[in-house]
Amino acid sequence: MANKDSDKPLIDSDKLIFGIGQVQQITGVSGRQLRYWEEQQYIAPITQEKGTQRQYTFRTLMMIFHIQRYLTQGFTLQSAVEKAKKFEAQMPVLRTFIKAQLQGVDVAKNRSIIDFGFKDASRSQRVYGVVEGDKTYFKIVDASKPED
DNA sequence: TTTCTGACA
DNA sequence: TGTCAGAA
Structure with a gap:
């Protein structure tokens, strides 16, 4: 019943990269939507040169996943994004509290x-x-x- | 084969 | 948003 391991940080940072194809399979969000959301400044792939294939970090993948969830729940894209951002902002606080307690x-x-x-x-x-x-x-x- | 950009029955 | 075209 112990959790003795000296807390080792979750290895993966923003080094986990996903192509737009993976993102589509994992989140169910279409490439068309991903490009549209990007155009609307709601999400941003790793900065690359124009015309090259998009790459998304794990964090962005989670953002996309959450936005999609809120959309499914009936929220507009705009509010889904706001909710997703708030949710993401809560993670560090929750992580800090849980890790400490x-x-x-x-x-x-x-x-x-x-x-x-x-x-x-x-x-x-x-x-x-x-x-x-x-x-x-x-x-x-x-x-x-x-x-x- | 997959992804990119631009366009629109 | 889907989908098609033409290029990379």
Whole structure:
């Protein structure tokens, strides 16, 4: 139930490159749409010379994926882009928080428990996130007692 | 074969 | 947005 590995950064940065063909297969967004979105300044491939094949970073791929999801949900392209940008902006914050707070995860068939460590500096209580199927909730217990 | 740009029944 | 053409 431990997650001891000294956090090694996710190897892939923006070095994961995808051609427009891959992006179409992965996201389901047509090449026509990708070129249109680019024309509208909503997305941007890695800067290349004109006429050469487009290359997209993993981040851009995710942006495209999210925009497509919002479009499917019925949002206009413009609002889908705004939502996707906000979502992307939240990732660093979530990543920082989780990385700092996550102490470990106990995975079980019917109920998994996420250890978020002590509630505060007093170190008197511990916070756990419980996952039971689709249901999730927090559980705060005295640090001395077993987590049950 | 795949992608690029421009155009439009 | 799809799709077709002509070029790379």
